[in-house]
Structures are given as C-alpha cells and as structure tokens.
Amino acid sequence: MDKGLHSMEGKILKGIGGFYYVQDRAGAVYECKAKGRFRLEGIKPMPGDNVRFSPPSDTEGGSILEIAPRKNALVRPMVANIDLLLIIVSAGKPKPDLGLVDKLLLYAAQGGIPAAIGVSKLDTDRGMAEEIQREYRGSGAPVHCFSARDGRGIADVAELLRGRCVCLAGQSAVGKSSLLNALSPGLCLETGGLSKKTARGRHTTRFSELLPLPGLGATVIDTPGFSILECLETQPEELKEYYPEFAGSVCRFDGCLHWKEPGCGVKGRIAAGEIDENRYTRYTMLLEELLERRKHQYD
Ligand SMILES: Nc1nc2c(ncn2[C@@H]2O[C@H](COP(=O)(O)OP(=O)(O)OP(=O)(O)O)[C@@H](O)[C@H]2O)c(=O)[nH]1
Numbered sequence: 001m002d003k004g005l006h007s008m009e010g011k012i013l014k015g016i017g018g019f020y021y022v023q024d025r026a027g028a029v030y031e032c033k034a035k036g037r038f039r040l041e042g043i044k045p046m047p048g049d050n051v052r053f054s055p056p057s058d059t060e061g062g063s064i065l066e067i068a069p070r071k072n073a074l075v076r077p078m079v080a081n082i083d084l085l086l087i088i089v090s091a092g093k094p095k096p097d098l099g100l101v102d103k104l105l106l107y108a109a110q111g112g113i114p115a116a117i118g119v120s121k122l123d124t125d126r127g128m129a130e131e132i133q134r135e136y137r138g139s140g141a142p143v144h145c146f147s148a149r150d151g152r153g154i155a156d157v158a159e160l161l162r163g164r165c166v167c168l169a170g171q172s173a174v175g176k177s178s179l180l181n182a183l184s185p186g187l188c189l190e191t192g193g194l195s196k197k198t199a200r201g202r203h204t205t206r207f208s209e210l211l212p213l214p215g216l217g218a219t220v221i222d223t224p225g226f227s228i229l230e231c232l233e234t235q236p237e238e239l240k241e242y243y244p245e246f247a248g249s250v251c252r253f254d255g256c257l258h259w260k261e262p263g264c265g266v267k268g269r270i271a272a273g274e275i276d277e278n279r280y281t282r283y284t285m286l287l288e289e290l291l292e293r294r295k296h297q298y299d
C-alpha cells in the first residue's frame with residue numbers, strides 16, 4: 001500500500017531512543033520511527049524538523065517519510081527551524097549579564113535567527129529594566145519588559161511568540177520557566193532557579209524538547225547550558241558588523257575597528273548620545289577577547 005496517500009505533515013517535538021514525537025497541525029502527537037533511508041543518507045531528524053509522516057495504524061508503527069529543508073539549526077541545544085531566539089535577562093536577580101546578551105545576539109545573527117530581548121522581573125527593578133531597554137535601542141532586537149509575578153507585559157510577550165518556534169536563552173534563574181507558566185498556566189513547570197536545580201541534579205542531561213504552548217500555536221525550547229557560549233567563531237574585524245547602531249558612522253580609517261583608532265566616528269556618536277556607551281564598552285571587551293583568542297591560536 002502506498003503510505004504516501006495517508007501521510008500527514010507535522011513538526012518533531014523530541015527524539016528519544018530512536019523514536020520521534022511528531023505534532024500535527026491540530027496539536028495531536030504521534031510516535032514515529034525514522035526511515036532507514038535517512039540513516040543511509042546520513043540525515044538525523046532533530047527537534048524542530050518539519051516532516052511528512054505516516055501516523056501509526058493498527059498494523060504498522062508511525063514513520064517519518066520526509067524532512068523539509070531546514071532554514072537554520074542549532075547544535076546545542078539541538079533544534080532546527082527556530083523563528084526567534086528570545087534572550088531573557090532579569091531586571092533584578094540574578095544581576096543582569098549584558099555581555100552574555102550581546103554574545104547571544106551575535107550568535108543569533110550568525111545563525112540567521114531573529115532575536116528579541118525579554119527583560120524579566122519588571123516588578124523588582126523598573127529603573128534597571130528601563131536602562132536595559134535604553135542600551136539595546138539601536139541593537140535591532142526589540143526589547144520587551146515583563147513580570148511573571150504581576151503579569152505586566154505578559155500579553156506583549158504572548159503576541160511576540162504567537163505561531164512561532166522560539167528558543168529561550170539566558171542565565172539560570174532569570175525566570176524562563178515562570179514566563180512559560182504565565183503564558184500557559186496549564187504547563188505547571190517547576191520554578192525556583194538554583195534550589196530546583198540541586199533537587200534535580202545539576203548535570204542531568206535533558207533532551208532537547210519543544211514544548212507546545214496551547215492557545216498560542218507556539219512551541220518553545222528551554223534548555224540549560226545555553227549560557228555557555230565559548231565557541232563563538234567571529235573574526236575580530238567582523239564583529240562591528242553585528243552592531244547595527246554603529247552603521248553609518250564616518251571614521252578616519254577605512255578598516256576602523258572603533259577601538260583605539262584616532263578619528264573614530266563611533267566614539268563621536270557616543271559623545272553625542274547617539275550610541276549607548278555601555279553597549280560600546282562591552283563591544284570593545286568582546287573585541288579584545290576575540291583578538292586575544294586569535295593571538296593564542298598562532299602562538
Ligand atoms: N519578583 C519576581 N520573581 C520572579 C519572577 N519570575 C520568576 N521569579 C523568581 O525567580 C526564580 C527563578 O525563576 P525560574 O522561572 O525558575 O527561572 P529559570 O530561568 O527557569 O531558571 P533555570 O531553570 O535555572 O534556568 C524563582 O524563585 C521565581 O519565583 C518575576 O517576574 N518577579
């Protein structure tokens with residue numbers, strides 16, 4: 001029988017032990033195996049893949065027939081076809097690590113993934129939330145402030161996520177699980193940051209898994225370990241291209257890195273209040289880190 005006649009389209013939510021869990025458009029989830037053909041071709045289905053599959057029947061198990069070309073893919077967490085990288089940073093505790101936010105923005109841009117910044121815990125420090133918003137005004141990433149505690153800004157974040165496949169990133173305990181609970185109260189995810197972590201065992205491996213957010217038609221992936229980005233492969237000379245706020249600056253030297261060069265237009269625009277100084281200072285720190293790393297590569 002031609003299985004193609006009964007095939008459906010869906011998205012892989014997770015893979016465990018050779019089985020893949022595929023969600024169809026209506027939200028139902030089917031257990032499927034991948035065709036041997038994929039293994040022969042060296043293709044491994046991953047969460048986020050859009051697939052054609054034949055659902056399990058009385059006589060046969062479900063089977064993935066075809067994987068649509070991926071528009072992007074991350075290795076850690078392993079996930080394909082991300083529509084948005086939502087970088088969460090807290091206005092209160094833990095102390096915001098904006099250097100990490102910058103690196104995540106760079107990471108997203110390199111992977112061709114649109115990014116947005118979510119400032120959590122708005123209820124604890126409004127001034128800090130506004131400061132973060134100011135610093136990223138020119139970054140190209142929209143900034144949304146919210147509080148999972150009092151509900152402010154949650155509706156805006158819901159609209160941002162609607163219909164999209166979203167990857168959450170950020171330091172531990174910034175409130176990612178709390179945000180998801182506020183967006184979809186039925187989820188009942190565990191929260192509590194560090195205490196939650198010790199209870200579970202800090203190094204337990206969790207598989208990449210896309211979590212459907214009922215009502216929003218969205219799926220999200222929230223994985224630990226995304227706060228470690230030691231392997232950014234950016235050439236120091238390219239770094240400035242990832243700072244939209246620098247565009248249009250007129251510098252004395254063509255290849256100006258906006259660093260220690262005289263006559264740098266970026267520095268002039270900081271003085272004029274057009275470019276945020278803190279964001280610029282972190283740029284120079286990252287630039288120095290990349291230059292340092294290159295030096296060691298050739299040692
Ligand atoms: N005041 C306040 N506290 C919050 C808010 N959102 C989360 N928290 C608290 O922050 C702590 C961490 O929240 P989680 O949602 O577990 O954070 P997480 O980012 O999922 O943490 P990890 O799983 O470790 O990555 C918890 O104690 C929450 O109660 C908020 O909007 N306001």
Ligand SMILES: [Zn+2]
Nearest residue numbers: 251256258264
């Ligand atoms: Zn310059």
